Amino acid sequence: MRVSLSDFRDRLEDCLEARGAQEITLDRAAAMVQWAERLHRCGIRFLAKNKSAYSQTDMTKIELLSEKDNAAFLDANGQSLAVAGIQAVEKATHKAREQGMGLAVITNVCDLVGLGQLVEDAVEDGLACFATFVVDPVSDEGQILTELYGSSRGIVGVPGAEEDLYIELYGLPVSHDAFVQGITPGNIGELVVSALTKTDKQVPGCTILVLDLPQLYPDMIKALEAGVSSVPARLFNPADQIARNQDIAEEGYQVEEGDWKAICEPEGLTVVPKDDQEA
Numbered sequence: 001m002r003v004s005l006s007d008f009r010d011r012l013e014d015c016l017e018a019r020g021a022q023e024i025t026l027d028r029a030a031a032m033v034q035w036a037e038r039l040h041r042c043g044i045r046f047l048a049k050n051k052s053a054y055s056q057t058d059m060t061k062i063e064l065l066s067e068k069d070n071a072a073f074l075d076a077n078g079q080s081l082a083v084a085g086i087q088a089v090e091k092a093t094h095k096a097r098e099q100g101m102g103l104a105v106i107t108n109v110c111d112l113v114g115l116g117q118l119v120e121d122a123v124e125d126g127l128a129c130f131a132t133f134v135v136d137p138v139s140d141e142g143q144i145l146t147e148l149y150g151s152s153r154g155i156v157g158v159p160g161a162e163e164d165l166y167i168e169l170y171g172l173p174v175s176h177d178a179f180v181q182g183i184t185p186g187n188i189g190e191l192v193v194s195a196l197t198k199t200d201k202q203v204p205g206c207t208i209l210v211l212d213l214p215q216l217y218p219d220m221i222k223a224l225e226a227g228v229s230s231v232p233a234r235l236f237n238p239a240d241q242i243a244r245n246q247d248i249a250e251e252g253y254q255v256e257e258g259d260w261k262a263i264c265e266p267e268g269l270t271v272v273p274k275d276d277q278e279a
Helices: 005-019 023-040 043-049 081-099 112-124 140-149 174-180 188-195 214-228 238-251 257-264 274-278
Strands: 063-068 071-075 101-107 128-134 152-158 165-170 205-211 233-235
Touching (some): 005 257, 023 043, 023 081, 023 112, 023 238, 043 112, 043 257, 071 081, 081 101, 081 112, 081 205, 112 165, 128 174, 152 214, 165 214, 174 205, 188 214
């Protein structure tokens, strides 16, 4: 079924608000679901299958475990990436502005389906961003994410003079293992190689590496475009994305009727509390 863009956004926010998303994180959570729907056509499906998604958005529960050089380690305490991601990107960006490179490592986080939205946000700010995630495939969250993406994934975004580069990696890049340990590559060449090399290690976590090195972006884009053909990866064509966005703007989203009803009908996940009904 087709759902107009405005109706999609309104009902999505209703759903997230009913789940308990705080107002301060509502826009971020909605953007993450829309990113998953726009890029992979699975945002609504994810919400319909995971009733706890985006229900934990207490910013006070995100704990800064430690900071080492240009790396920050955060414990989300089971909170949503819509909350933890905001703090992680802020810390990584601050370090990147100061030192050219900033890293944030998040543990004990849920709702990783919208990680790519954080990458897109960084690119819009003129920053390059490498992000990875690994989940426990036997967990409830892991089963959903593994079905949608595989148990691990890397996402790369680099601003370009004419077109931005956006790549998704299938399988776990070496960079994830290094990032989890707080180790950032010594040069851009190492970064490109590590991002495009698969490893069999499965260390759960989410890492976000932000770069503020605009003079190196052209060479990074060339190296990534050349290397992506030899690894399991998807290089997004900007023209295809523009066409997809235009289609959504004009025709809305194509979603499964059952999934849409699961979050929209009165007996679904957006039930108004009785106290509000009586008021």
